[in-house]
Amino acid sequence: MGARVATRLGFGDTMIAQASQLQAMMKPYQSAQHTVVAFHVKCGKRDIIGSGPNETGAPCEDLIFEIGSITKVFTAILLCVQVEDGKIDPDAPISEMSDTLTDVPHWITPARLASHTSGLPNFYVPLWKALLQQQPIGPYANFTRADLLDWLQKWRGKKPASNLRHRYSNLGFGLLGEAMAMQEGKQFSNLLAQKVIRPLGLSNTTGHLRDDQRPRFMQPRYTNGNAAEPWSFDALAGAGFLRSTPRDLARFSGAVIRALTAPETPLDRALERSTQPIFSLGHSGGTQPMVQCSGWISANGDGATPGMLFANGGTAGSTCALYISAEDEGAIGIMSNNGIAASLWASAKLGRSSPLRRAQDILSGS
Secondary structure, rough: OOOOOOEEEOOHHHHHHHHHHHHHHHHHHEEOOOOEEEEEEEOOOEEEEEEEOOOOOOHHOOOOEEEEHHHHHHHHOOOOOOHHOOOOOOOHHHHOOOOHHHHOOHHHHHHHHHHOOOOOOOOOHHHHHHHHHHOOOOOOOOOOOHHHHHHHHHHOOOOOOOOOOOOOOHHHHHHHHHHHHHHOOOOOOHHHHHHHHHOOOOOEOOOOOOOOOHEEOOOEOOOOOOOOOOOOOOOOOOHHHOOOHHHHHHHHHHHHHHHHHHOHHHHHHHHHOOOOOEEEEHHHOOOOOOEEEEOOOOEEEOOOOEEEEEEEEEEOOOOEEEEEEEEOOOOEEEEEEOOHHHOOHHHHHHHOOOOHHHHHHHHHHO
């Protein structure tokens, strides 16, 4: 396989040093079989580093990767757009959004779905059963709207918890996306493109690749380098169906930074709303070290390091991460076709590399 390393530097000795730190963040994703692209946005300028096989002929910033659960950030931003437009009350029962959602308990709201505090499970079957029923095209491919509505009707967990709890839920974000689609009478993918993706100018962020985009799509791969099937989604698309490029995610990061520093438009206000804290993940209700926002996690600064938004995503054959610090007008993204997230050993190794701390160090210039 051909290998192509693309590095763009140009911001002086400080940025060269930070490029070295960026390369260190890439290492857990890298191998001879995997393609990894990282970007560093700082004050409107962009540094991009690519490693691994690239036989597409396209620049590394235009390679397309699955982004998995980073999709949830976009789904939450769509919710915030609808809230800003006065179409959704984030604290009203989601059952009010469509007559077909009458089986959803009244205490489940859009805000709870967007913050993983709805009480819905992560998956629509127990984990052991999901492992036995694995499909090559992913665990969400054949779960339709009819299946979702049927599951909600039969769900036994319809009694609200006495205390609000954080429980990560792909099912919840899928429901949020479908509820918005039902309310508008459109497919979720079309609604997301109309309200969020196209207005942000993201020309290569989509769940359904055009023919001209397919040659740039990086074949997902397991950690051993073998090819993995790209994941498909139906009713749970809002949880993880998007693919994107480093160029698009860098552009998106810039839009978030601008919205947090100088909001001007309704979309800016929606982006800002998506970053507002909803549920503390800190000890004893404190905001350290993290807070759940709408789709995002916010890691609060401690004075020496910046406060930071981050999101990550993974499928069987792709793993990505995005870190944004509006305070430092910077962002870091790492995109790969390496299924680290699907491997307990590889995930643990990535965690031990302290990616959040490394990102904070780079963005704060330390």
